[in-house]
Amino acid sequence: MIKAVVVDDEPSNLVILEGMIQEFCPNVLLAGNADNGRKAEALIRETNPDLVFMDIEMPYGNGFDVLDKLRPVNFEVIFVTAFNEYTLKAFKYSALDYLLKPININELWEAVGRAERNIQLRNFDRRLEGFLQSMKKLSADMPKIGLPGKNGIIFVNVSDIMRFEANRGYTHIIIKDKSKIISSKNILEYEALLPANKFYRVHHSHLVNLAYVNGYQRGRGGYLEMEDGAVIEVAVRRKDELMVRLGLSPNT
Numbered sequence: 001m002i003k004a005v006v007v008d009d010e011p012s013n014l015v016i017l018e019g020m021i022q023e024f025c026p027n028v029l030l031a032g033n034a035d036n037g038r039k040a041e042a043l044i045r046e047t048n049p050d051l052v053f054m055d056i057e058m059p060y061g062n063g064f065d066v067l068d069k070l071r072p073v074n075f076e077v078i079f080v081t082a083f084n085e086y087t088l089k090a091f092k093y094s095a096l097d098y099l100l101k102p103i104n105i106n107e108l109w110e111a112v113g114r115a116e117r118n119i120q121l122r123n124f125d126r127r128l129e130g131f132l133q134s135m136k137k138l139s140a141d142m143p144k145i146g147l148p149g150k151n152g153i154i155f156v157n158v159s160d161i162m163r164f165e166a167n168r169g170y171t172h173i174i175i176k177d178k179s180k181i182i183s184s185k186n187i188l189e190y191e192a193l194l195p196a197n198k199f200y201r202v203h204h205s206h207l208v209n210l211a212y213v214n215g216y217q218r219g220r221g222g223y224l225e226m227e228d229g230a231v232i233e234v235a236v237r238r239k240d241e242l243m244v245r246l247g248l249s250p251n252t
Helices: 011-024 037-047 063-070 085-093 105-119 124-140 187-193 236-245
Strands: 002-007 028-034 051-055 076-081 097-100 144-149 152-157 161-167 170-175 180-183 199-203 206-209 213-217 223-226 231-233
Touching: 002 011, 002 037, 002 105, 011 028, 011 051, 011 105, 028 037, 037 051, 037 063, 051 063, 051 105, 076 105, 076 124, 097 105, 144 180, 161 187, 170 187, 187 199, 187 206, 199 231, 199 236, 206 231
Parallel strands: 002 028, 002 051, 051 076, 076 097
Antiparallel strands: 144 152, 161 170, 161 206, 170 180, 199 206, 213 223, 223 231
8 A cells, every 4th residue: 555645735625636546546545634834744754655645835835845844755746736837847857747737537546656656766856856956947948938918929037027916817917117918817827837936926816026025014914015116915824935935034
């Protein structure tokens, strides 16, 4: 039997994935679940699993942050993600496995089969290092991003993008010169595409470039003061991670 744990910050996703594993992967024994980075790290240390189904974006550290704290990693990981082609390229280059949401039963079954074979090799940490290097290269290779506007594609320097704001099915993209581009892509797609060390989604409607944060106002979650004058609410569950990203104490 393969001892496994599931990490996902969405309760409905946890229920669905655990149900699928129990029904279609009889060789997998579930040993627990976690809904944020801190709990995931503690759970993995406690249960010593063979396999972790790991969501990427969640409170208190994303999936890569968790793995970095646990290195060298001596278990297999299947990433469960809504990320798009940019990040998936890095997965493919480094032979890391992933499942795209919503999860397909056949893909789950095949991924578990590959994990079972890889568990014997005990080489996940080496492949993880390859992934991290690929991510750095892909990030460096993406100085510009194509933003679909009303009349076609507009290419903008990633460093010039100040923030993204979800608005009724569209995404408003505010540029350094305070111009605005309206895109039909949702904000989650941009979150997946852009470098996680530079952009952070502080609220379900706001993805910000941390380089343009001018200040932070205390509060339950607090508020960010942006360079363009915007004041953006910070979701309570994202506050601690934001403080870490800004080099501040979570108790700030």
